Amino acid sequence: MKALYYNELKSYQGINLGNFPQPEVSDNEVLVPVKSALCYHIDINEVNTMPDILVRDVPDKTLKQLKLKAKLHNRSLQQELKDALENLARVAVPDITARAASIRKKLAGKSRKFTDSAGLLKEDRCR
Numbered sequence: 001m002k003a004l005y006y007n008e009l010k011s012y013q014g015i016n017l018g019n020f021p022q023p024e025v026s027d028n029e030v031l032v033p034v035k036s037a038l039c040y041h042i043d044i045n046e047v048n049t050m051p052d053i054l055v056r057d058v059p060d061k062t063l064k065q066l067k068l069k070a071k072l073h074n075r076s077l078q079q080e081l082k083d084a085l086e087n088l089a090r091v092a093v094p095d096i097t098a099r100a101a102s103i104r105k106k107l108a109g110k111s112r113k114f115t116d117s118a119g120l121l122k123e124d125r126c127r
Helices: 041-049 060-072 077-090 096-108 117-125
Strands: 002-005 016-019
Touching: 060 077
Parallel strands: none
Antiparallel strands: 002 016
16 A cells, blocks of 8 residues: 655655555554545644653543543643643742752751751661
8 A cells, every 4th residue: 555654754855655565453443544634844843843752650530630621621632731741841940959058058047956857867767
């Protein structure tokens, strides 16, 4: 059968037309004959710039809630997840080391002595 395929898609130039053997279809699969197809240049460009992220073992309840949110926002699950990731990426990540140093500096002038809890935790775990 004739097929459009790519070995390594970096632009529309990576798409080839050639002969491929008919795929074997299992009991839970369907082979759909395609008479024509459309591919926008934007789709090709996104292949080039948008990496995939695979998340394994998503709990059923979580997936169900995400699908419901996507439906409520009238968009696909993929778009809902992309938007959620973009929103998370916008949140500033505090520099924990700098924050800890700032707290230590404030507490240094106090009359109480504060020990490094990491050493205490390590000591406790070795018991």
